[in-house]
Amino acid sequence: MEQKIVRELDKIISGKHIKTVFQPIVSLRNGEIHGYEALSRVICQTDLANPEDLFHAALTYNRLRELDQLCRTTTLETISGKLTFDKKLFLNVNSLIINHDQFQLGFTSRFLKQYSLKPEQIVLEITERNSIADIDKFRKTIAHFKAENFHIAIDDAGAMYSGLNLINTIHPHYIKMDRRLIHNIDLGRLNFALIKGMTEFCRMSNIRLIAEGIETQSELMILIDLGVPYAQGYFLQKPDEQIKDIDAAIKRMITDCHKRKNNVFGTPSANSHISNICTPTEVVSKDTKVEDIFNKLKANPDAFGFCVVENERIIGMITKSHLTLQLSGRFGFSLYQNQPVSLLMDTDFIAVDYQMPINEVSRMAMSRPQEKLYDFIVVTKNDNYLGTVTIKDLLQKTTEIEVVKAKYENPLTGLPGNLVIEQKIRMCLSEKKTFGILYLDINHFKEYNDIYGFENGDCVIKLLADILVLHLPPGQFVGHVGGDDFVVILDDKDLKSYCSHVSSEFSRKVLHYYNPTDRANGYIVAENRWGVIEKFSLVTASVAGIRAKSQDFTSVLDLTEKLAKLKKKSKKLKDDNYLLIQS
Known part of the structure; x- marks a missing residue:
């Protein structure tokens, strides 16, 4: 078996059976490409097709330097003349390799010039940090490459405690978050808190944070909301042999998310750019x-x-x-x-x-x-x-921003508050057209709050707010009345599908805010409003909606009163969580 693996390695290296694919690293502020990570793939039939297996075998059987040099040369030859000066190229470098004297002597600005590249474009992404035996030498190595204008990234930060020590030792330009922290961030509060803390740490340390492994729209939206500046992953774009931009729909998704965050209905933005x-x-x-x-x-x-x-x-x-x-x-x-x-x-x-x-x-x-x-x-x-x-x-x-936020935004969710909601409804009525308006709250929220506490209650409210924003069509409006009450205004043609998506996704994700027993039972036991112990179903989103014709309402008060009455009816529904009617 051992001899077979060595033969496979030698075949790959001597035959140069390696190709490079590139995955974009995307700015989560504007959807533009910040750079590309170069990834190596085997192009012959072999049991070492998996990149992790390949490099592990190369390390085990003393072929790491040869394989690393082949991968790096292939990458540079492939990208030569194709990378614009404002884009970065992220090159994975094993900590054993970068610490080797031969690498430092060979990887220079003169060497890069033959590939039409400059050190400022190169980000050396350190992998296998646990292999660093001589930390003092490693620190000097990193200082050398920084002095030559190369940038440094640490891969899989958060995967182990030693990574935090290394960050403190070398102060990299970039940190890449371990993809295990990203997975299902929309469902787990612990990962959410860890990423929030890491984002704040990087802001304070002037380090650029990159989230790896983005696989869903929901994960992307939450990372944007947390202020993570860069990301990569299959949802944004799969690795490709060509240097490609991301899909226009993904870029639009990122910019639309910021428009919703940064525009509180005609008021100065609470997130104005510097x-x-x-x-x-x-x-x-x-x-x-x-x-x-x-x-x-x-x-x-x-x-x-x-x-x-x-x-x-x-x-x-x-x-x-x-x-x-x-x-x-x-x-x-x-x-x-x-x-x-x-x-x-x-x-x-x-x-x-x-x-x-x-x-x-x-x-x-x-x-x-x-x-x-x-x-x-x-x-x-x-x-x-x-x-x-x-x-x-x-x-x-x-100071100006804080005054605006206090006046126009709900402090818990950051969504427009009552004053803006009223202005938006008045504007829709004045336009003399049909529009959709929804009133949402959470069924059995009081009982949940009594059992699980206000901190968990706030988390559930923010979960609903995130889902409302996530599924909101571009250019539409969501506001937070207060407590667990929300108002959404959107095109009437989008009403039914929007209600369905919001209701089902909230019912699925809110399960993670219950303990295993209550989740298995499908109910909680609590006192009702009269102090009697009772079983209460798990919380759901209650939605009342109107396809409103502006000519049918004389004022904002007229419309909101009808919506409030409809909301009471929707809470009595047994099979559906939303109720829509014509005005």
């Missing part, structure tokens, strides 16, 4: 003398600093306060005046994508150490320098 308050700041080169920087700041008292840019990319920044501190003292100015600014510039700064929501940037800025708390924020577009945002402008906009 580009809206970004302004250009004068840039300098790394060779600019410190004395020249000092004179510029002296001539312009309003200037707060400069960005140090090379090839359109920011490599550092110098603030007025930082420079003043460095030049203070008896010999400070004479010591540095003729030195390049690169000697004093700060390379540990916050740089954010121009589409990052302002509230996220604000959280990142406020989590910095005290000495950096008031440094300006750098904004980039496609990793190129775009401009800066001062803390004053950031705080002013954040």
Whole structure:
């Protein structure tokens, strides 16, 4: 058996029976391609067709370096001349390989040039972290590649505790979440909490988070809602031999989700992009003398600093306060005046994508150490320098956003509240057309809340809110009245299918918020409103809907009163969870 595996390995390597396929890594802010992960596949008949089996065998039988070199060369030959400069190429590199001196000597900018690639485009994705024996040497290796402008990613973060230590040791540019955390995130609260925490950690650490293994629309929507910036997976696009964009329908799904999040019916957005308050700041080169920087700041008292840019990319920044501190003292100015600014510039700064929501940037800025708390924020577009945002402008906009949220949004779900709902209904009535309007709440919610507590009750309310948004057709409206009550306004032709999808999906997913006994019984035992112990069915979504002709209603009050009466009727239904009527 052993000899057979070795022969198979040698056949694959000597015959170059490897091809490369590429899976896109997609921005969950705009649906654009951020880069591609290169994956190797065997193209001959063999028992080692599975990539994991192949690389495990290569490691076991001392063929890893040869196989790795074949896969990497095949990838570079395949993609040569096809990757635009603004896209990244993610290359999987075993930790044993990257730590080898031969790899460091051979994988250089000169080597990449023959394939029309630059180090800035390459992301070295570290695999098999448990094989790192000499962590000090590994740290120096990573520092070497960072200095050469390569980017570093850690694969399957969260799969083991050692991954957290490694993140702290090397501070990668990217972290890829273990796909097991993503699987069924829409059903499990523990995974949801873990990913939420990891997202916040990456924001604060200025690390880009990538979710792997997206297989369903529901998983995608929740990751967008959590603010995960990048993702890849079969739902977005399967690996392909060609460098392809994702399907237009998937891109539209991502942008539509953001439109629903970012547009609260004519009000300022609670998630306005940072580009809206970004302004250009004068840039300098790394060779600019410190004395020249000092004179510029002296001539312009309003200037707060400069960005140090090379090839359109920011490599550092110098603030007025930082420079003043460095030049203070008896010999400070004479010591540095003729030195390049690169000697004093700060390379540990916050740089954010121009589409990052302002509230996220604000959280990142406020989590910095005290000495950096008031440094300006750098904004980039496609990793190129775009401009800066001062803390004053950031705080002013954040305050405005919080006022808007308090006035227009429900604090639990972030959905439009009563004021916006009323305005939306009034607008629909004024347009003199037929439209659909739904009133939803949760059957037996009070009893569930009494038994399982308000925290679980809030989770169930948010589950329904997520499902309502997930299935909402583009351009339609969902609002949160309060408690477990919601209003949805949509085209009347979509009413029945929407109600059916929402009702069935909620009934299925809410089961995960019960203990095994109650789930098996199909009911809970609780006191009713009169203090009598009673059996109550598991919660379901109750939906009352009207195909409303605007001419049949004299006011918003007239319509909502009819909807409230219909809601009472819908709660008495035994077979269906929704009731639709004509106005």
